[in-house]
Amino acid sequence: MVKREDYSPQLRIQATSTLQRTLSGVYDQGTGRGLAELLRSRKQELEHMIGRATALAGGLRRRDEEPFVICHADLHKWNILSGPEGEVYAVDWDSLKLAPKECDLMFIGGNIGGAAVEEASFYTGYGETRVDPAALAYYRYERIVADVAAFSQEVWEQPEPTEEECDEIVRLVAANFMPGNELEAARHTDKRCG
Numbered sequence: 001m002v003k004r005e006d007y008s009p010q011l012r013i014q015a016t017s018t019l020q021r022t023l024s025g026v027y028d029q030g031t032g033r034g035l036a037e038l039l040r041s042r043k044q045e046l047e048h049m050i051g052r053a054t055a056l057a058g059g060l061r062r063r064d065e066e067p068f069v070i071c072h073a074d075l076h077k078w079n080i081l082s083g084p085e086g087e088v089y090a091v092d093w094d095s096l097k098l099a100p101k102e103c104d105l106m107f108i109g110g111n112i113g114g115a116a117v118e119e120a121s122f123y124t125g126y127g128e129t130r131v132d133p134a135a136l137a138y139y140r141y142e143r144i145v146a147d148v149a150a151f152s153q154e155v156w157e158q159p160e161p162t163e164e165e166c167d168e169i170v171r172l173v174a175a176n177f178m179p180g181n182e183l184e185a186a187r188h189t190d191k192r193c194g
Contacts, residue, residue, distance in 0.1 A: 005068065005099035007057035011142065012050045014149040018156070019046055031166040032155040038170050039148070042177055046148065049141045049183070052190060056138035060100070071103040072096065076112040102135035110140050111185040133192035140186035144176045 019039055021027060027036035039046065072079070073095035081089045097103070108122045123129075151169045155161060161169070176182045 002070065003097040005097055005103065007061045007138075009054065009057070011146050011149045012054055015046065015145045015152070016050055018149065018152040019043065027156055031160055031163050034166055034170045035152065035155050035173065038174055039152075045177060045183060046145075049144055049186070053138055053141040053145055056134055056141070056193075060135055060138055067100075068098040069101050070096065071099045071101070073099065073103055075104045075107045077107075100132065100135045101129070102132055103139055105131060106136050106139035106143065109185060110143070111181045112143070133189055137186055137190040137193055140182065140189055144182050144186065147173060147176060 022036045022039045023043065027033065072090055072093060074092060075090060079090060079092045081091055083089065151173050155166060155169055
């Protein structure tokens with residue numbers, strides 16, 4: 001009953017469609033115009049990410065040697081809580097799926113929301129494991145594409161959000177492209193795929 005990773009192109013198709021409509025000026029009016037400007041300004045990076053995620057997904061889909069494990073699939077720092085006795089809790093399990101371990105490991109060093117979890121310390125505790133840079137790069141690119149798709153839908157396919165809500169969405173999407181954040185981590189990982 002748990003969803004199995006299939007490397008679906010759905011989010012990449014949605015992000016591509018949104019980018020095309022943005023470039024044609026469809027979204028230049030209303031409270032979403034700031035997001036339209038941001039997406040236009042990041043056109044090359046978005047096209048590169050979508051293309052690389054598509055290529056990486058194709059390669060990963062053809063593999064059969066990597067075992068799938070149960071993944072939280074949204075294991076960023078806001079979904080990890082610590083208790084008063086030092087216990088650790090993972091919350092928000094609605095993205096649960098069977099996938100390569102990199103689906104969760106992408107958050108370690110992935111700069112989700114800014115500064116990364118220190119990789120060396122994490123892997124000391126995690127133990128020795130082989131991490132597939134292609135899978136890691138795929139999940140890091142796909143995460144940004146998912147943000148663009150989800151936030152675009154929130155702005156342009158729901159009842160019109162307020163100016164303040166749109167400003168916050170622009171800030172969140174723009175953060176992906178800032179130095180030291182998600183796109184930089186994805187590119188760094190992608191270079192190791194060679």
